[in-house]
Amino acid sequence: MIRMILLSVAVGLGLGAKSEAQSVDLGARVAAAVEGHIVPGYARFAQSARELSDVAKDQCVPSDDGLQTAFHLAFDDWVQVSHLRFGPSEADNRAFALAFWPDTRGKTPKALAGLIAKKAPAGLDVEEMMQQSIAAQGFYALEFLLFDPQIMMMGEASYRCALVRNLAEGIAIRAEAIHLEWADGYGAAMMSPAEEGPYRTAEEAAGELVKAVATGLQFTDEARLARPLGTFEKPRPKRAEARRSGRSLRHVVLSLEATGDLAVILAGETSAGQRVATGFATALSNAEIEDPVFAGVADPIGRLKVESLQQYVYGLREEAVGELVDLLGVSIGFNALDGD
């Protein structure tokens, strides 16, 4: 068989971006992101998740203010790291078990109702509960137990109370495990690429981080916003994320803030960095709408505001991510949303 080589492509692409990237210290940008964004973000999340579990041990009644406040704080901190879907968050399927959404076939209420109806012994034990379907675990299942009018009244209060406590404890255990792995090895491996490590070069490590920005924006665009929008003829407000706890818009804002923070750190003190920061600020100013659960998507004016926000997020996916790719000279490869 004749062996071939790809001359035109090798010369035509890639080299331009590389020469531009020579002025950027990739290792320093990766280190700044790990030390200034990722590790502190997971430290906050581990702390508020532990506090949620502690509060739940004292008080498991859904209407309790303290419990609801702790739930919101921990969920906030999760959303702000939820774009970092690689390494420790993926080990032992931790992120999947923390956040199973979108739930396109209604598996979370079904799984919870099944546990409650059977008073399944697994619900009474943290470790066994952590082996159950991810649809019955994490923030979105806990939201049903605290805010869904049907689930929060279903079966026996004592069993639901155990579920609330064990789900909160499962969240805390996983949050602490992710934080520990970042602080204890994975962060260093990301900052010091090696042949046998998860990243062979600084380009691969930086590419992973740009991919995190891109994936977070894509999820906000295609799930958090596109799902409730549906189509003009068929808006789907009930598909809004975490609508039962009134958090749908809040997740969009938190995620834009977090991905913007990472993007600006990666860009550093450059003109591209200023453009990226401006782009995120503009998108965030368009998120100042008074429709916390996107209930207005069925109304022409309300819909326009959400569609406009979606356009800005899409713009960031194109422009901000494009700036980072060019500036850093990286390739971001495939992400988990590539399927259908």
Next chain:
Amino acid sequence: MKNVLFGASVAALMSGAAMADTAVLTNYANIAAAKFEDSVITAKALNSAVDALIAEPTEVNLAAAKAAWLAARVPYQQTEVYRFGNAIVDDWEGKVNAWPLDEGLIDYVDASYGGASDENPLGVANVIVNPTLMVNGVAVDATNITPEFLADTLHEADEVEANVATGYHAIEFLLWGQDLNGTGFGAGARPASDYAAGEACTGDNCDRRAAYLKAATDLLVSDLEWMAAQWAEGGDARADVLKDETAGLSAILTGMGSLSYGEQAGERMRLGLMLNDPEEEHDCFSDNTHNSHFYDGLGIQNVYLGSYTRIDGTTVSGASVSDLVAAKDADLDVEMQSKLTATMMALGAIKVAAEAGFSYDMMLEAGNAGGEALIMGGVNGLVDQTKSIERVVTTLGLGDIAVEGSDSLDNPDAVFE
């Protein structure tokens, strides 16, 4: 070995390789044409078996139709690597392989299936029993179950993706019925008498069920014929791939990476495992999921190696991405080949266990450590090979093929503008 490859690459470099990339793309298109043609051939065999079942609804004829369906999946699953990179395949794929489906739209289901949901008001519409359906408040006439009715009216009715009315999985449900064994052993157990005439009919409306099965199978054949024509000489899919060398190579690698990672490792394997839910099986009615995964993996491997063995045993092979990579970085080609091989070993282990009686739905049971290890073996192989596919993208200078996200699906050319 490396030295030999390096020598060959220098020779190629000196011989001038402007034509070479086209050879890789042409072979890629030739393999697609062969895979889709094999899919047509096996779908036609399925159609004949369905005719025999409807004419004479015996258990023997039902078993023959099931066997024909299983055979038809072998070449088709190997085409899935042509998704994601080729817009023409993506725009069409939902007609033939949409999944998962709310089967209550089509036919009777067990009480445990539940009723209509927030997500899908048509979840239990049962078109085989009901000649009139209410879709989004409008009455729809379903008196005649024709290929056109299934494709244009029922499929994705009410804009719900789970309303899958056509393709392999709708036919699978009509042949096997629901698998009510949960994570226990056993597939769907529809009796052949569901297609019987008169008094012998079980499950009601056997004539409408037969009309549905026939319409869906006819439609599968014609949809596959259309796609085979797109890859034949003069077809649009072939022309798109050959139009631009960089975009064409990018389409190949986009398909390999997206199928490996987001689709197969993520959506189809890991998610199902973490939900412990046999409804998340890809071929859930027939318990054929082990093969579905195996042949998806094989499709990725044979596209990289540029060699496909057809259902009649002949091979279609030629210039490959592997050749291109070997010429630029022989170590990376070895890495890529060994990762693909490791994945096939892991998917093979799942297939072997399933064929020996430990079926895929049993592997999904909560707390089943052996099943989890088998499935995660496949997932890890696919995730690991994706890293190498990304390195191949970088080495071939193809840039950010996934940076545009859905753009790489909708409009592959836009990625390179």
